[in-house]
């Protein structure tokens with residue numbers, strides 16, 4: 001298996017998810033847990049049916065408590081270091097689904113401080129990206145009455161009070177072992193994990209009662225929960241936050257996840273139809289060298305990015321997806337067919353998303369939390 005790296009600040013290579021589950025000590029989502037979820041959501045969301053949300057901590061407990069009448073809130077976030085791409089949307093789309101099904105409130109953190117500390121960006125830039133990215137969050141369709149979006153630098157009064165209480169229990173040596181900080185790391189970054197853990201608990205303060213928290217997020221964020229939030233929860237008298245983890249949307253190139261640093265293999269939510277068409281046209285497929293060969297020997301959907309995109313997000317219909325898979329293997333369809341099909345699907349999705357994103361500019365005030 002090729003080398004891969006998954007940390008909160010770096011994800012490279014082809015990720016071995018079994019190894020991650022083992023190394024991080026999370027739990028695979030079992031068939032029983034899916035059945036239990038189904039009782040509340042009806043037909044399972046595509047992300048669950050296809051194993052894209054695949055791992056968790058205490059999601060079963062969240063459901064048990066919910067069945068006993070104890071509600072939970074959702075918490076997720078974004079490090080605003082650039083434009084939003086399709087990969088970022090996965091946990092947000094899923095959070096919106098959970099909000100609908102469980103009538104849950106959602107807290108969304110924009111870590112303008114974190115991205116200022118780790119990237120070569122000014123604070124004005126990370127604040128700017130925060131407001132830009134917030135439009136994509138809103139465009140996912142969250143309920144304005146139940147959704148609270150905040151920037152660390154602007155919602156600092158509430159967050160800071162919680163973060164210092166957390167930080168008192170976290171030694172430098174803990175953060176070194178969880179995040180690999182060095183003596184040369186800046187002290188802002190060493191404190192930052194307390195800021196990211198704070199939203200797990202401050203809704204309990206807002207409501208004056210202990211609230212269960214469920215975090216839908218890509219698995220690279222796990223160190224914050226495992227190493228910091230779940231460790232301090234009992235010390236501060238709050239429930240441990242639960243997580244449900246997703247896999248990374250692949251980039252359009254041969255390997256690696258979708259990443260803004262490789263714009264040609266990455267689809268941004270603001271891309272226009274021609275750009276999408278070009279990017280998809282140049283994507284890595286499992287096709288053969290010629291039409292003749294493809295028809296004789298068949299293609300390889302297992303390594304094909306076009307197929308993966310249909311699998312991850314853009315072919316809702318399980319039957320159609322399977323048919324396409326089989327037809328590819330049998331050489332009955334050519335890569336061009338699939339590329340056109342996917343381009344149309346993505347452009348249709350983006351057209352709607354961009355409309356809602358435009359509308360979101362007028363709705364920002366309804367969503368942004370200030371203190």
Ligand code: TRP
Pocket residue numbers: 008075076077078079109110111114196215216217218221
């Ligand atoms: N650190 C995350 C990032 O770089 C942003 C973030 C903050 C987040 N709070 C979160 C992500 C909670 C998921 C869940 O993208």
